[in-house]
Amino acid sequence: MSSAATLAIRGGQPAVTLTCQPWPIVSDLEAQWMEEVVRTGAWSWVGTHERAFCEEFARFIGAKHAMGLSNGTVTIQTALQAVGVQPGDEVIVPGLTWVATMQAALDVGANVVLVDVDAETFGLDPVTVEAAITERTRAIVPVHLYGCMVDMDGIMEVARRHGLKVVEDCAHQHGSRWRDQGAGSIGDAGSFSFQQSKVLTSGEGGAITCNDDEVFRTAFALKHVGWAPPGEDEPMKPAGVYAHNYRITEMQCVLLRGGLTRIEEQTRIREENALRLSEGLARIGGPLRVAKRDPRTTRQAYYAVTMHFDPAQAEGLNRAQYIAALAAEGLGLGLPYDPVYRHPLMDLQHSTSPVPYRDPAIMQDYASLRLPNVERICGETGLVMMHRMLLSEPAYIDQLVGAAAKVNDNLAAACEHFAAQEAAAP
Numbered sequence: 509m510s511s512a513a514t515l516a517i518r519g520g521q522p523a524v525t526l527t528c529q530p531w532p533i534v535s536d537l538e539a540q541w542m543e544e545v546v547r548t549g550a551w552s553w554v555g556t557h558e559r560a561f562c563e564e565f566a567r568f569i570g571a572k573h574a575m576g577l578s579n580g581t582v583t584i585q586t587a588l589q590a591v592g593v594q595p596g597d598e599v600i601v602p603g604l605t606w607v608a609t610m611q612a613a614l615d616v617g618a619n620v621v622l623v624d625v626d627a628e629t630f631g632l633d634p635v636t637v638e639a640a641i642t643e644r645t646r647a648i649v650p651v652h653l654y655g656c657m658v659d660m661d662g663i664m665e666v667a668r669r670h671g672l673k674v675v676e677d678c679a680h681q682h683g684s685r686w687r688d689q690g691a692g693s694i695g696d697a698g699s700f701s702f703q704q705s706k707v708l709t710s711g712e713g714g715a716i717t718c719n720d721d722e723v724f725r726t727a728f729a730l731k732h733v734g735w736a737p738p739g740e741d742e743p744m745k746p747a748g749v750y751a752h753n754y755r756i757t758e759m760q761c762v763l764l765r766g767g768l769t770r771i772e773e774q775t776r777i778r779e780e781n782a783l784r785l786s787e788g789l790a791r792i793g794g795p796l797r798v799a800k801r802d803p804r805t806t807r808q809a810y811y812a813v814t815m816h817f818d819p820a821q822a823e824g825l826n827r828a829q830y831i832a833a834l835a836a837e838g839l840g841l842g843l844p845y846d847p848v849y850r851h852p853l854m855d856l857q858h859s860t861s862p863v864p865y866r867d868p869a870i871m872q873d874y875a876s877l878r879l880p881n882v883e884r885i886c887g888e889t890g891l892v893m894m895h896r897m898l899l900s901e902p903a904y905i906d907q908l909v910g911a912a913a914k915v916n917d918n919l920a921a922a923c924e925h926f927a928a929q930e931a932a933a934p
């Protein structure tokens with residue numbers, strides 16, 4: 509890309525001309541199964557597709573058990589209860605995650621203790637986690653966010669030493685592996701979301717994975733109005749547990765089974781393209797780079813690519829201006845979630861919030877909380893690129909790198925553009 513090229517924000521031609529892979533992807537298989545399901549009228553209650561999906565998903569993750577639920581929020585809630593979290597227990601959650609992780613723990617009556625994250629991976633740091641442990645701590649929720657896994661060696665070691673349970677939030681990690689062990693099979697339970705944007709999706713939906721039979725039975729009862737799971741040849745029956753209906757439907761499982769037939773190949777393509785992108789950006793230098801991949805992550809599902817913007821290399825452009833210049837070239841990047849303690853849903857005084865009923869003496873003061881890495885990632889440096897871009901042609905990835913190179917070569921012109929815009933603003 510010539511450094512003399514006119515930036516698209518100044519009326520030049522966008523660097524990216526190829527199109528991005530749309531998402532979600534479906535095939536005739538799902539359409540055929542869906543029609544069969546619709547016509548049978550057997551739409552829920554652990555039907556043929558749900559049973560098959562649970563077996564296939566457990567195998568894919570490398571866990572003994574998997575069960576389908578209605579979304580990836582109630583999966584966290586149910587998993588926490590199934591591993592033994594009780595009202596008043598402390599649960600350690602990263603300060604950077606989708607708000608559902610925190611809400612799920614609050615909804616089971618836990619006191620959520622938010623801690624800072626690792627600056628590179630945006631995930632829990634075992635040292636910070638250990639420093640937050642008290643005699644009331646019962647569980648840790650490592651959230652494998654975007655394109656990185658949490659250091660599971662460190663988390664499991666801390667958890668074992670302190671006798672704590674671990675529920676992995678794998679909403680972003682369908683098929684990622686840590687030293688060849690599937691995300692969701694390492695802790696006491698794993699929680700997955702199948703919401704529309706995820707790499708395995710049924711529009712909405714979720715799953716819990718685990719290896720322990722008792723955790724499985726309890727979680728099943730909690731999501732299925734207190735019933736015991738079906739045996740090989742026996743029907744399900746009430747197990748006398750107070751519980752909710754968080755069931756998944758056959759229609760969702762049809763879509764998920766279809767997705768599972770493609771996920772290995774899609775993961776391979778995303779990994780190849782993530783490497784191509786990472787190497788391309790490293791070659792051109794400048795303010796944008798892909799987060800370093802921990803070599804212990806032996807497979808990465810890449811729900812998104814975790815990226816870093818370095819303001820010191822941006823010649824005065826801030827992150828918002830830099831991504832606006834990239835977007836005009838056709839490289840669309842997003843911002844990470846807000847710090848979870850600032851999310852509007854964490855209005856603890858709202859009448860629907862379960863939090864005011866907790867003992868304020870032992871609650872973390874979310875309103876005054878400031879976690880330095882979370883603040884910096886959210887406010888200045890963190891960026892994400894969604895997975896469908898990685899499913900596109902390698903030539904498209906090269907054009908994305910070209911877009912970054914074009915902006916990087918013209919940072920001064922971009923600065924001038926935004927300064928003029930600001931000066932002209934009323």
Ligand SMILES: Cc1ncc(COP(=O)(O)O)c(C=O)c1O
Nearest residue numbers: 579580581606608679701702703
């Ligand atoms: C990290 C994380 N955890 C949990 C969830 C909740 O999943 P769901 O939207 O299926 O309830 C999400 C959803 O995006 C998420 O990103």
